[in-house]
Amino acid sequence: MKNIYLDNNATTPVHEKVLEAMMPFFREAFGNPSSIHWAGSTVKKAVTTAREQVASLVNCSPSEVVFTSGGSESINTAIKGTAASRGKELSHCITTMVEHPAVFNSFQQLKRQGFGLSCLGVDRDGMLDLDELKSTITEQTMMISVMAANNETGVLFPVKEIGELAATRGISFIFDSVQAIGKIPLDFGTLPVDMLTVSGHKLHAPKGIGALIVRSGVRLPPLILGGPQENNRRAGTENVSGIVGLGKACEIARNDLDYEIVRIRNMRNALEQGIIERIPNVKINGHMDKRLPNTLNISFKEVYVESLLTDLNRIGIAVSAGSACSAESREVSRVLTALGLDSTTARSSIRFSLGRENSQEDIDTVIEVLPPIIEKIRNERQSQLAKRKN
Ligand SMILES: Cc1ncc(COP(=O)(O)O)c(C=O)c1O
Known part of the structure; x- marks a missing residue:
C-alpha cells in the first residue's frame, strides 16, 4: 500500500515549483541582498518579488511584510514587541486556553515579568464567548492575541467581532493565522487586525x-537585533532561498485557493461521513461549520490513541493525536481539555489534516482500513479488561 500523508497541519511537503524557484538562490544567485554590486542586486529583486507575492495572498502592502524564521518567531516578535512598546502605560493581555505554545508560552513569560494575563476558555464546540471577552477587557488591556484557526480542531475564531472590540478600545490585536493562511481566504485589507502570522512550512x-504582517503605523521593536534588514524590524542576512520559496508558495496558494478549498472540503466531509457510517461510538471535536476545510478531529470511544497511531503508521498512514509540538509528550491535549473532553476521551482522539497532495483514493483507503483496526483495538481492550477481572 502506498504511504498516505494526512498530517498537513503539522507540516506540508515543499511544492515542486517552490523548490524549482528556490534552487538558483543556493549557487548562481548567492549574493547578499544588501550588497550593491551585481551579486546583490538580482537577489534583492527576488526578495522584492517574494514580498509582493506574500502581500498579494493576504492583501496587504509589501511594506507591511516582515520575513522571519517561521510562525513561532513571528508570534514572539508580535507579542513581546507589543508588550515592549505599550507595556509602560498598560499592563493587561488577553489570550485563550487553546493557543499554540508559541503564544501560550510568550504570555507566560510576560506574566512572570509582571503583566496581567487573562486566558479565555472555549465552549464544547471550541468557540469563544464574546460577552466573556468583552467583560474581560479592562482599562489596562493593551493586547489581545487569538488564533485564526486551531491547529488541533480547525475551529475558526470570529475575527471581525474580536477585532472590532479591540479596535474601538485602542487594544492591539494579534491574529495567529499560521493554520489559516493558504487554507482559507484572509484579507488583511479589511480585517480589523494589527498583525498576522505566516509559517512557510504549513x-x-x-x-x-x-512572515509577520504588521499594519503600517504600528510601532513594533525588533525581537532580533543587529543590522537594518526588514526595515529595521528583523535583523540578520535574509534567508533568501526560503523567502523566494515562501513567495512562490503564496502565489500558488492564491491561484489555487478557490478550487482547493472545495476539493479538500469534499474529501474531508467524505472521510468524516465514511467514518461515522462505518464505526460506532465516534465523536467529532470542534464546531461542525466554523472549521478549516481540511481538518477532522475525532474521538473513538474505548480506543487508546497510541495503538491506533501505531497500527495506522504500520500500513503507511500518517495522522496525529493533536499538535505536532506535543506529539512526543504523553500529556493530554490542552485544546481538547478546554473543549470539555475528559482525559480518556481526549486520549482517544486523532486529527486528520488533509492537503493539496491528497486524493479521493487516499480517503477511500482510510475509510476501508480504519473500521477493522478500530474493532481490533476495541476487542483487545475488552479482552484485557476481562482478564483483569478474572
Ligand atoms: C496555530 C499555530 N501557530 C504557530 C505555529 C508555529 O509555527 P512554526 O512551526 O512555523 O514555528 C503553529 C505550528 O504548528 C501553529 O499551528
Missing part, C-alpha cells in the same frame, strides 16, 4: 521561513 514552502 503552505508548501520550506521549514524555517515565515
